[in-house]
Amino acid sequence: MTAKNAFYAQSGGVTAVINASACGVIETARAHPEKIANVYAGRNGIIGALVEDLIDTSQESADDIAGLKHTPSGGFGSCRFKLKSLEDNKREYERLIEVFKAHDIGYFFYNGGGDSADTCYKVSQLSEKMGFPVQAIHVPKTVDNDLPITDNCPGFGSVAKYIAVSTREASFDVASMCATSTKVFVLEVMGRHAGWIAAAGGLAESHGIPVVILFPEVEFDQEKFLANVDAKVKEHGYCTIVVSEGCHWPDGKFLAEQGTRDSFGHAQLGGAAPVVANIIKDALGYKYHWAVADYLQRAARHIASKSDVDQAYAMGKAAVELALAGKNSVMPTVVRTSNKPYRWKIGEARLSRVANVEKMMPKSFITRDGFGITQKCRDYLAPLIAGEAYPEYRNGMPVYVQLKNTPVPRKLKRRFKVSR
């Protein structure tokens, strides 16, 4: 068997550690030149494959590839672009296979969330049918932590650490001034359907901080919420609220709904925090402040969790190893084998079981009143934010790698227009 090329692409919202997975893929592939000739990356994700805009990663130095481990965002570009169903848009899948064929690609590593797992699964199926079998391996990534089977998703641990630390720091600030000033601090965090990120704010409670969490899994009950906040302010002098962007009213309407939708068809959110702050102001009259972390939380490589960085790298490495072992249509997973001390190993999941399944917070992780996290949840989250993995700094700023991203010469005459 002669060596084949590999194709790697980043998909969906980027994270503080998705490049660590890219590093794992490329470094491991480079160690096996007898089976993997070269890794081509898609410029701006899967779109790069469709329009035949591939990046030749062999042009990047070993140092720059190693530097990806410390660099947030998507080093090759990512995109919000979901391939439609095979029936609706077979030409996109066929084009992918055409490009893979032209560039002798035998391995497809797709680094993303649930939507990408679905695409990855379909590519594997279709390539088989079309007589050009490609081994499709999904590399898990999502700050939302909502992929099934895997204990957790690379990307989440670092956001969780950012939110836990930020909640604690801002609460310390409020606590020291609440006698005469702000009594309620509202922090809005990401998470459309799953409240994992919001849950991380609850880790500040272990440090004596009164926290009320608004999960997307729990319908917003204004009366109960106000009573809870009021009780906490009366007891502690202040209260911190961590509200998920996906928090919604009983009728399903998001607190923050703006009415616009992204290309995946998801509602584009933002602004739950000021809504919550105003509800409190109107009903209880407390002075408030609010913050919306938005991209800061998922880009915050400066406060990444070491276990997250390690797992992101390990997932990239394992994906290549699965491919080398002849696997297809699978995703490496994190399997937790022990909580104290925290131990984990690499597992493997069939893509057919991963695609399009969203993992919500289990009921046992949310307190009975719906506003907090249980000890079980704490035990789950704690190891995921453990350890620091600081980037190097120069002149006060972190040193992040910017790749050369040299294009691979095109081989196909036909141009392909991506339309949405």
Place this chain on the structure above:
Amino acid sequence: MTAKNAFYAQSGGVTAVINASACGVIETARAHPEKIANVYAGRNGIIGALVEDLIDTSQESADDIAGLKHTPSGGFGSCRFKLKSLEDNKREYERLIEVFKAHDIGYFFYNGGGDSADTCYKVSQLSEKMGFPVQAIHVPKTVDNDLPITDNCPGFGSVAKYIAVSTREASFDVASMCATSTKVFVLEVMGRHAGWIAAAGGLAESHGIPVVILFPEVEFDQEKFLANVDAKVKEHGYCTIVVSEGCHWPDGKFLAEQGTRDSFGHAQLGGAAPVVANIIKDALGYKYHWAVADYLQRAARHIASKSDVDQAYAMGKAAVELALAGKNSVMPTVVRTSNKPYRWKIGEARLSRVANVEKMMPKSFITRDGFGITQKCRDYLAPLIAGEAYPEYRNGMPVYVQLKNTPVPRKLKRRFKVSR
């Protein structure tokens, strides 16, 4: 001369490093028991002195006091409480002197911004007149960097580092996805009248990032702004906007004005970012995201600047040394003696020249178009964000000190009611 006690209080919005100044005051005072018997801290700032709620810092261990160097927020509590003018409210000043007299306080260290410098100045004047002279020394602190004479204010460097790093990280995120997703990212930062914090976002430009800054010093010109943003998106594919909460229309109205005011009479702001984002969406149609850093920025001890921590400590230490040298009604300052390499020394300013003066960004620091920072500004800012001063971590969370804050037994019969 027998040893006198010292009174220390934190004032106004707290910072990531105000406790480092407290550490400098207390450690230096402890080294001079022949002149300073004990340091009493005001619980919740100056209000603690008015209501005779003093904290006995001698009850805190040396380790805990040292830990203040790594702990954000106000360890003894702070307050937004400005003493009125002597004419309007002489009873408050007289009460201060009464409490100082009862507790044999010969030194008053007040750690705050311009308003506190004014209070400190008046206390020194009045105590003299009332025959109980207290040496009043102001310890500079403000994230806004708006105190005069001193080259910069402790507290600012760490916020500047947080904003510079966050702007860079979030911009990396946007850059990697702008082909198919968000093209404009808006980050709202603090700064009512002075644009120093917003200016720090401009440091990300040195890393190839297109940044548009909206300063409070420059009237918002919607047309010019939109043209600038559009040009940057067309050139780079995306654009990052750093908007100061104090950004205002030509008629003086804040973009974000909510109509409420705090107890200093300042308008309470928040929400310039969504306003700016919507202006862009309406006029240019670009997909946007926005973030409001709010308290996260000034509490972010996890990414504090080392030069800021060092200077905050040095200001506290210098304040005590000035007192020991018999000085009164002064403030230690940072004097920059060289830019490359960065060198600074301790200077001294008369409070009469500090009180109620706000230092805005000089014209030479803002680009001609009003949307960026000049090389001169870069040279000024760069050393202030230099160096990292990480706190220790345990189980993934920073180790911050919480003091015992033991009260000093009251000596006065008369209770005092603080009313506002």
